[in-house]
Each structure stands twice: as C-alpha cells, then as structure tokens.
Amino acid sequence: WKWTKLERSTLINYIIICLLFLVCELNHSVTSVFPESSLLIMLGFILGGIVWGADKAQTFKLIPTNFFYYLLPQIILDASYCMPNKLFFSNLGAILIHAIIGTCWNAGTVGIALWACYEGGAMGNLNIGPLQFLLFGALISAVDPVAVIAVFEEVHVNEVLYILVFGESLLNDGVTVVLYNVFDAFVSLGGPKINAAEIIKGIVSFFVVAFGGSFLGVVFAILISMLTRITKNVQVIEAGFIIVLGYLSYLTAEMLSLSAILSITFCGVCCQKYINANMDEKSVTTLRYTLKVMANGSETMIFVFLGVSAIDKNIWVWNTGFILLTIFFVVIFRFIGVFFLNWILNQSRLIPIDITDQFVMAYGGLRGAVAYGLAALLDEKKIPEKNLMLGTTLIVVYFTVILQGITMKPLVQWLKVKKATHSDLTLNGKMNNRAFEHILTAMEDICGRMGDNWWTRHWNYFEDKYVCWLLLKSDARKHKDPIFGAFHKLNLEDATKYVTEGERKGSLDFIRNYDSASVDFKKKLALEYGDITPYITGIDNVPVTSVMKNPIPSVSLDIHEQDRKSLPDKLSAHHLLDQHLYKSRRDNRPTYSRSHYNTSENPDEMQEIFQRTMRSRLESFKSAKMGVNPAKKLSKHPKKDSTHKPNGKPADPHRTHPYGDEDFEFSADSASSSEIAGHFHRRSTNTPGAGVDNPAFIPEMDTSPPMRNPPWQTETGNNTAVAPSQRAQGRLPWTSTNLRHLALLRMSTRSTDSFVMADASLDEEAPEEKPGTHHTRL
Amino acid sequence: MGSTSSTLLKIPNVEVLMQETGFSPAHMIRLHDRFKALDKEGRGHLCPQDFGAIKELAMNPIGDRIIGAFFCPGKETVDFHTFVKILAHFRPVDKNRPKEPNSPEPINSRSNKLRFAFQLYDQDKDGKISRDELLKVLQAMLGMQVTEEQLESIADRTIQEADLDRDDAISFEEFRKVSPEILHSRCFIKV
Numbered sequence: 024w025k026w027t028k029l030e031r032s033t034l035i036n037y038i039i040i041c042l043l044f045l046v047c048e049l050n051h052s053v054t055s056v057f058p059e060s061s062l063l064i065m066l067g068f069i070l071g072g073i074v075w076g077a078d079k080a081q082t083f084k085l086i087p088t089n090f091f092y093y094l095l096p097q098i099i100l101d102a103s104y105c106m107p108n109k110l111f112f113s114n115l116g117a118i119l120i121h122a123i124i125g126t127c128w129n130a131g132t133v134g135i136a137l138w139a140c141y142e143g144g145a146m147g148n149l150n151i152g153p154l155q156f157l158l159f160g161a162l163i164s165a166v167d168p169v170a171v172i173a174v175f176e177e178v179h180v181n182e183v184l185y186i187l188v189f190g191e192s193l194l195n196d197g198v199t200v201v202l203y204n205v206f207d208a209f210v211s212l213g214g215p216k217i218n219a220a221e222i223i224k225g226i227v228s229f230f231v232v233a234f235g236g237s238f239l240g241v242v243f244a245i246l247i248s249m250l251t252r253i254t255k256n257v258q259v260i261e262a263g264f265i266i267v268l269g270y271l272s273y274l275t276a277e278m279l280s281l282s283a284i285l286s287i288t289f290c291g292v293c294c295q296k297y298i299n300a301n302m303d304e305k306s307v308t309t310l311r312y313t314l315k316v317m318a319n320g321s322e323t324m325i326f327v328f329l330g331v332s333a334i335d336k337n338i339w340v341w342n343t344g345f346i347l348l349t350i351f352f353v354v355i356f357r358f359i360g361v362f363f364l365n366w367i368l369n370q371s372r373l374i375p376i377d378i379t380d381q382f383v384m385a386y387g388g389l390r391g392a393v394a395y396g397l398a399a400l401l402d403e404k405k406i407p408e409k410n411l412m413l414g415t416t417l418i419v420v421y422f423t424v425i426l427q428g429i430t431m432k433p434l435v436q437w438l439k440v441k442k443a444t445h446s447d448l449t450l451n452g453k454m455n456n457r458a459f460e461h462i463l464t465a466m467e468d469i470c471g472r473m474g475d476n477w478w479t480r481h482w483n484y485f486e487d488k489y490v491c492w493l494l495l496k497s498d499a500r501k502h503k504d505p506i507f508g509a510f511h512k513l514n515l516e517d518a519t520k521y522v523t524e525g526e527r528k529g530s531l532d533f534i535r536n537y538d539s540a541s542v543d544f545k546k547k548l549a550l551e552y553g554d555i556t557p558y559i560t561g562i563d564n565v566p567v568t569s570v571m572k573n574p575i576p577s578v579s580l581d582i583h584e585q586d587r588k589s590l591p592d593k594l595s596a597h598h599l600l601d602q603h604l605y606k607s608r609r610d611n612r613p614t615y616s617r618s619h620y621n622t623s624e625n626p627d628e629m630q631e632i633f634q635r636t637m638r639s640r641l642e643s644f645k646s647a648k649m650g651v652n653p654a655k656k657l658s659k660h661p662k663k664d665s666t667h668k669p670n671g672k673p674a675d676p677h678r679t680h681p682y683g684d685e686d687f688e689f690s691a692d693s694a695s696s697s698e699i700a701g702h703f704h705r706r707s708t709n710t711p712g713a714g715v716d717n718p719a720f721i722p723e724m725d726t727s728p729p730m731r732n733p734p735w736q737t738e739t740g741n742n743t744a745v746a747p748s749q750r751a752q753g754r755l756p757w758t759s760t761n762l763r764h765l766a767l768l769r770m771s772t773r774s775t776d777s778f779v780m781a782d783a784s785l786d787e788e789a790p791e792e793k794p795g796t797h798h799t800r801l
Numbered sequence: 802m803g804s805t806s807s808t809l810l811k812i813p814n815v816e817v818l819m820q821e822t823g824f825s826p827a828h829m830i831r832l833h834d835r836f837k838a839l840d841k842e843g844r845g846h847l848c849p850q851d852f853g854a855i856k857e858l859a860m861n862p863i864g865d866r867i868i869g870a871f872f873c874p875g876k877e878t879v880d881f882h883t884f885v886k887i888l889a890h891f892r893p894v895d896k897n898r899p900k901e902p903n904s905p906e907p908i909n910s911r912s913n914k915l916r917f918a919f920q921l922y923d924q925d926k927d928g929k930i931s932r933d934e935l936l937k938v939l940q941a942m943l944g945m946q947v948t949e950e951q952l953e954s955i956a957d958r959t960i961q962e963a964d965l966d967r968d969d970a971i972s973f974e975e976f977r978k979v980s981p982e983i984l985h986s987r988c989f990i991k992v
Contacts, residue, residue, distance in 0.1 A: 451979040465867045468857040
C-alpha cells in the first residue's frame with residue numbers, strides 16, 4: 024500500500040494537529056520534567072515507527088531543503104524580533120567571542136581528536152580521511168538556536184546567561200556555514216592540493232560570509248522600517264509585509280552564499296524598534312502572534328521529524344567507537360572551550376560571569392536540527408561514510424536535546440543558578456534600587472569614566488538625529504514616549520481587571536458605581552486620561568485585550584477612579600513608582616519573556632530632571648546671595664527681578680548644553696483642556712548665545728518655588744502662582760487649585776512676550792487656559 | 802606607566818589612603834588626575850561649583866544631593882582624601898578579602914553603601930528618614946506627572962512597609978532590612 028500524495032498530506036495534517044493538541048495537554052504535568060522538545064522527539068519515534076510499519080520505507084524524512092528553507096527561517100525571525108536588544112548589544116562582545124572562537128575551537132578539536140582516535144584504531148576500519156573528520160567536526164559543533172530556545176524556555180535562568188547562550192547559538196551560524204563550506208571544498212579538492220592560498224581563501228570567506236550576511240540583514244531591516252512608514256493605509260497586511268521581507272532577507276543571503284541565519288537575525292534585531300513604533304498596535308500584535316504561531320509550529324515539526332528520521336534502516340551504520348567518542352569529545356571540548364573563554368572574558372567584564380553560570384552555558388551547548396540538516400546535505404560520493412556521520416549526528420542530537428534537556432532544569436536548581444529576577448519588589452526596594460542606580464551613575468560621572476555609556480550615548484545621539492528621521496513615521500517620532508506607552512498599557516490592564524472583577528461580583532456592582540464614579544472622573548481625571556480616551560472609547564473593536572466585552576466607553580475611564588478607591592493603595596503605589604520613577608542611565612531592563620514590550624529611554628525625563636536641578640541650584644544660589652526666600656512672594660512683579668542678574672552662577676557652563684534647539688512642542692492646537700494632557704514632548708531649548716547669562720532662567724526665579732516647597736505642596740495657598748515654567752504641567756490632575764499649573768511656558772529665542780501676561784493668566788480660573796504663555800527675554 | 806611610582810608619591814598620604822580604601826595604585830593615580838581635572842582653579846580642593854561643572858550630574862535627579870554628600874557638614878570644600886574615601890564606597894567588593902576579626906568593616910561593604918544612601922535621604926542627619934524627607938526624595942525621583950496625593954500615598958505606603966517600630970520614620974536598621982539583596986550585585990563602578 025503506497026501512500027498517495029493526498030493521503031500523505033492529509034496524514035501529515037492529522038499528525039500535526041494531534042501533536043499540537045497533545046503538547047498543549049501535556050503542558051504542565053509532564054513538561055516540568057521533560058522539556059517539550061524531547062517529548063516531541065519521542066513522539067516522532069513513535070510516528071516513524073508507524074510509518075515504517077506501514078510502508079517499509081521512511082517516506083517522512085526531514086529533508087534538508089525543507090528544513091532550511093521552510094522550517095528554520097521563521098523560528099529565527101521570531102527569536103530575533105523578540106530579542107531583548109539592549110541586553111544583546113551590551114553583551115555583544117562576549118557573544119561574538121563565544122560564537123566565533125568557541126565554534127572554531129569546537130570544530131577543530133572535535134575533528135582532530137576523532138581523527139587521532141581513528142588513527143589509533145579505536146574505530147575500526149573506516150573510509151575517512153582527516154579532512155572529513157574536520158568536516159564532521161564543523162557540522163557537529165554548531166550550537167543550535169532551536170534546541171536552545173526549546174530547552175531554556177522551560178528553565179528561567181537569568182537574562183545574561185540566557186542571552187549569552189542564545190546569542191551565541193544565533194551568531195555561530197556564520198562560522199558554521201563557512202567552516203562547513205570550506206572543509207567541504209577541501210574534501211573535494213583532496214588532501215594534497217591544500218596550501219596556504221586555500222586556507223587564506225577560507226579565512227577571507229569567513230569575513231565575507233559573516234559580515235555580508237549581517238550587512239544584508241541590516242539593509243533589509245532598513246527597508247522594512249521604511250516600508251512601515253508608508254503602509255498606513257494597508258494596515259491589515261503590514262504584518263505580512265514584514266514576514267515576507269524577513270524571509271526574503273533569508274533567501275537573498277542564501278542565494279548570495281552568505282550566512283542566511285545571520286541575515287535574518289540582524290534583520291529582526293534591527294528593525295524591531297522602528298516597526299513597533301511605526302505600526303499600529305493591532306499590527307504589532309498580529310505580527311508578534313503570527314510569528315509565534317509559525318515559530319512554534321516549525322519547532323514542533325522539526326523535532327517530530329528529527330524523531331521520525333531515526334526510524335530508517337537505511338541510514339544506520341553503527342560504529343560504537345565513533346559514536347561514543349563523538350559524544351564524549353563534543354561534551355568535553357565544549358566545557359573546556361566555554362570555561363577558557365569565559366575566564367578570558369571575565370578579565371575585562373564589569374560583572375564577571377559566575378562559575379555556575381559558566382557551567383550552565385557549557386551544558387547548554389545543545390546540538391539540534393541544524394547539525395542534522397548539514398549532515399544530511401553531505402554528498403555521499405565525496406564522503407562515503409555519510410550514513411555513519413548522519414547516524415552519529417542524530418545520536419548526538421538526541422543526547423543533547425533529550426538527556427541534557429531533561430537534566431537541565433534539575434541542574435539549574437541544584438546549582439542554584441540565579442533565576443530571572445522577579446519584579447516583586449517592595450516599594451522601598453524599587454525606590455532604593457533606583458536611587459542606587461542614580462548614585463552609581465553619578466559616581467561614574469564624577470570619576471569621569473566612560474565605560475559602556477560612551478557608546479550608547481553616541482549611538483543614541485546618532486540615532487536620534489539621522490536614523491529616526493529616516494525610519495520612523497513623523498507621528499511615531501513624536502510619540503516615542505515610553506512612559507506613556509507603559510502607562511497606557513497599565514491602564515488597559517487595569518481596565519480588563521476591572522471588567523472581570525465587575526463581572527465576578529455581579530453586574531449590579533458595576534452599575535451602582537458607574538454613576539458616582541463617572542461624575543468624579545470627568546473632573547478629576549480628564550487631563551490624565553484625556554488622551555487615552557481616543558484609544559479606548561468609541562471604538563468597537565477596541566483592544567488588543569479581548570477581555571473587554573463591555574464597550575461602554577466610560578467604563579474604561581472610570582477604572583482608575585475605581586481602582587483608587589477599591590483596590591488597595593498598594594497596587595497604585597506600585598504602579599506609580601513603576602511608571603514614574605526617573606530612569607537612570609544604568610537602567611538595564613532586560614526582558615526575558617518574548618512577549619514583553621520593551622520601553623526605551625525617555626529624553627524628556629532628562630529635560631525635566633535637568634531643569635529641576637537648575638532651578639533648585641538657582642534657588643539655593645539666589646537665597647544664599649540675596650537672603651530672600653522667594654517662596655512666598657511669587658506674585659510680585661517679575662520686572663523687578665530683572666535687575667537681579669545672577670553672576671557667576673554655577674549653572675552657567677551648562678547652558679551650552681547640546682540638547683537641541685527645538686522649541687517646545689505644543690500638543691494642543693485647541694484650547695480644550697483635555698488636550699493639554701496630550702503633550703509630553705517638550706524639548707526645552709537652550710537659549711544659546713543669550714546675552715544675559717541665563718535668560719531662560721531668570722524669569723523662573725520668580726515663579727519657581729524653591730526646592731523645599733514644591734508647587735504641588737503649595738497649592739493650598741491660593742496666592743501662589745506656581746511655576747509653570749518648564750514643567751509638564753499638563754499632566755497634573757486637575758483640581759481646582761491646580762488650574763494655574765496648566766500654563767506651559769514656552770522657551771524660545773524669539774519670544775518676547777511680557778511676563779506679566781503669563782502671570783496674569785496664571786491667576787485665572789479659566790479651565791481653557793491655552794498653554795501659550797511665554798516668558799520674557801531680558 | 803613608568804612614572805607610576807613618582808606620580809604616586811605626589812599624592813599626599815597615599816599609602817594610608819590605599820590601605821583604607823583598598824584602591825590600587827593605578828586607581829589612585831586615575832582618581833588623582835580626575836581630581837585635578839575637576840579642580841579647575843588648582844586650589845587643591847573641590848567646591849560645589851566644580852561638581853556642578855560636571856554636566857551629567859545635572860541630569861541626575863538626585864545629583865545635587867550626591868554632591869552634597871561629598872561635603873562634610875559645615876565644610877565648603879572637599880579634599881582629595883575625602884573624595885577618594887567616598888568613591889571607595891563603590892569599589893567592587895573583594896571576594897577574597899581575609900576576614901580579620903578586629904578590622905573595621907571595609908568601606909565598600911554593603912552596609913556602608915546602604916549608609917551612604919541613607920544619608921542621602923536623611924538630610925537633617927537625625928538618623929531617621931522622616932515622612933517629609935522621604936517625600937522630598939520621592940519628588941526628586943519621580944516624574945512630574947505624579948500628583949501630590951499620589952506622592953503622599955506612596956510615601957505613606959513606603960514608610961508603612963519599612964517602619965517596624967511604628968515611629969513613622971525609617972531608621973537605618975529598618976532601612977537595611979528592607980533593602981533587597983539585589984543591590985549588592987550591581988552596586989559598584991569600575992574606576
């Protein structure tokens with residue numbers, strides 16, 4: 024009974040469905056012990072057995088072409104798209120060293136050791152030459168990204184360890200491909216023809232392949248980002264574009280004989296930030312989930328096929344010596360290589376890699392389908408012992424994936440490897456952590472140590488100036504604010520929590536609180552939530568979060584009000600800290616989970632901090648010099664102060680800060696109150712070349728309260744017209760006494776409006792205060 | 802660095818300093834050079850304006866407090882000795898340091914680091930962080946978007962978490978208990 028094509032494909036579909044179903048079912052009970060991948064391989068064995076029994080021939084092999092062209096790319100694309108970039112790039116040096124030197128070491132030593140053993144007679148009679156051993160060494164040395172993901176996913180190790188192993192597995196493809204091709208060419212040439220020229224060609228080809236592949240990936244990343252700039256009208260298929268283009272980068276690299284995995288890796292890694300910013304939220308979600316579906320599906324199939332491929336009598340050539348020695352050498356040399364390289368790296372790393380971490384790194388050098396694919400690609404005519412190698416590769420793969428996979432978790436627990444840190448800190452903890460980060464940053468600055476920051480700073484500068492202009496939509500550039508994004512996300516989460524809570528308690532609760540809450544809401548929270556209303560209200564197919572069953576617009580808006588009343592303060596306090604603590608430059612927030620939305624730094628925070636500091640310094644200087652506490656007399660006429668010129672203020676040198684000459688951006692076109700909230704992005708100006716020392720600051724002296732008596736505490740005194748100066752006043756909630764806070768001062772080199780106007784308008788109660796007050800230039 | 806030894810000798814009391822702080826000679830030289838670079842007028846000591854000249858500190862929300870921490874109460878200047886001692890708080894921890902029973906705790910021990918941070922919070926130096934002081938620190942570290950009520954509730958909540966003897970203030974012991982271990986691993990700079 025031969026399988027017809029239709030039957031075959033139907034069978035495949037059934038199998039896949041069954042497998043996925045089984046995988047889900049088994050999820051927690053069994054997968055705590057057996058990683059999914061090993062289970063899948065075993066299932067593959069069973070499946071292979073069935074097919075073999077029916078057909079006496081293995082029709083379901085893992086054909087290398089299928090693997091390399093149809094199954095592997097999406098896994099890599101998904102992995103690189105969700106890669107925590109900051110972590111990756113900050114550890115890039117270590118990763119590269121492991122990938123390049125480590126892989127070469129592994130390939131070389133395994134090959135040579137095996138050859139030595141062969142010469143020593145441990146393997147009996149085989150038709151292999153030294154070059155073929157080297158070739159075998161090359162293909163078996165590649166740490167496999169698929170296997171690494173599969174195994175490490177279960178075991179939540181700390182982020183640095185994960186990124187080192189994972190990054191290595193991704194980047195070593197460049198080396199593997201080159202080594203494989205080089206040795207393959209050598210084998211065809213035969214022994215005697217190899218001379219220095221060939222070796223040099225090999226080394227050169229490494230650089231070409233690796234860098235060419237990466238460069239190609241970056242080119243495609245740029246293309247994708249630019250594309251997402253203009254796809255506003257075809258949002259439904261934006262995600263499709265990206266997948267197709269990603270795949271295209273893979274194929275192009277393959278076509279040009281460059282490293283395809285590197286190409287698609289860099290494509291994903293480089294474009295993620297820009298496409299996330301450019302695309303609509305829905306598209307981002309679609310893309311993320313599509314990639315995950317595809318990646319998981321591919322992974323499942325790969326492992327099953329790995330199992331199936333084993334049940335094939337034709338390929339098995341058993342040579343105990345060869346197999347055992349291979350396994351032994353693979354493991355040993357991996358350990359040696361990792362420990363040695365890490366020792367070297369630790370000499371210059373800021374945070375050295377622990378011994379236990381190193382052990383896990385070595386143990387986590389899993390071989391997988393890539394090795395198998397490469398082995399299957401071997402040409403039998405050139406390499407008569409292909410089947411032996413193929414069989415051995417399979418066994419090594421099983422060994423690593425199954426055995427090492429199963430024992431990984433217990434090992435990690437036994438060694439007490441640092442797990443991914445929980446963010447379950449107390450408020451104190453969060454605050455202190457952040458304070459320490461600031462302290463350390465300050466200490467570093469005092470010491471004048473450049474350290475990592477130099478690169479990041481310059482890259483950020485470069486990026487802001489050129490890259491973003493090119494790759495981001497003009498909207499997206501404005502809305503790069505991560506705090507808002509995080510805030511928005513939190514609101515959505517609260518919203519869904521509220522809805523489920525409400526439904527649980529019974530809808531009466533819901534309605535009862537609805538009225539009372541909404542009234543307060545309008546007044547109090549209009550500002551804060553004003554600009555997320557467009558996101559949440561009025562749209563039927565609102566979010567992202569599908570739990571939102573109740574499309575009553577005001578529901579979502581009420582939430583925070585409810586939240587504050589019903590949920591304990593604890594939650595909101597935590598939220599507030601999370602949202603609003605100024606980020607320090609050392610803030611590495613590595614995200615381990617693949618579905619975490621990474622937020623980047625906010626330059627506006629810097630502005631705020633900077634201005635605050637300046638102001639407080641001015642204040643302290645002023646009060647020291649003039650013996651006047653300006654706190655009370657804020658309503659005095661500003662012009663009086665124009666005669667006070669601060670001289671020799673310490674703040675002076677700072678004014679020439681290269682912080683860009685852009686004016687404040689006003690959010691509000693209209694004077695409507697809710698829009699005042701919308702703006703975040705004030706970029707304060709320098710007033711370069713200002714005649715007076717610090718014109719921008721002089722008027723502030725008036726209205727800025729001293730540090731000890733910040734505006735939000737003086738709100739009780741009605742006479743104090745508080746400093747609107749550079750503060751993002753719009754974000755303060757709108758209580759009646761705070762209305763005057765709403766004015767936004769605009770700093771520009773050309774504004775000459777009288778300060779009186781600003782002052783006067785501050786005293787108004789009118790809610791529709793246009794944030795267009797200006798201050799004088801003296 | 803052939804001139805190491807000669808440069809070292811130029812620094813007054815360098816042996817004592819190295820002993821106390823645990824910095825290596827190379828570090829001492831670097832720090833001395835930095836000190837001289839900061840001390841623009843060559844007076845041999847630093848004043849607040851010199852610190853103010855460091856741009857990045859202005860970008861730091863608690864930058865001014867940190868500058869203040871360098872100056873002993875009442876003094877207007879920082880000499881090299883104090884400078885180095887304070888920076889020594891953040892030297893990487895020596896894992897292999899022999900534990901002599903009677904020697905004072907090394908400057909960069911966790912407890913001393915925490916004390917440093919504690920002093921940043923506790924401006925009036927009464928040994929406790931009162932609610933007001935906490936509020937001020939929170940204001941400095943939190944963005945402008947936070948309202949007064951929110952700030953107060955955070956401050957209250959924070960004190961509640963840490964305050965064990967119910968005196969509405971956080972003493973150093975309480976502060977220490979509540980600071981997580983995490984700090985320890987990231988708490989140093991490389992000079």
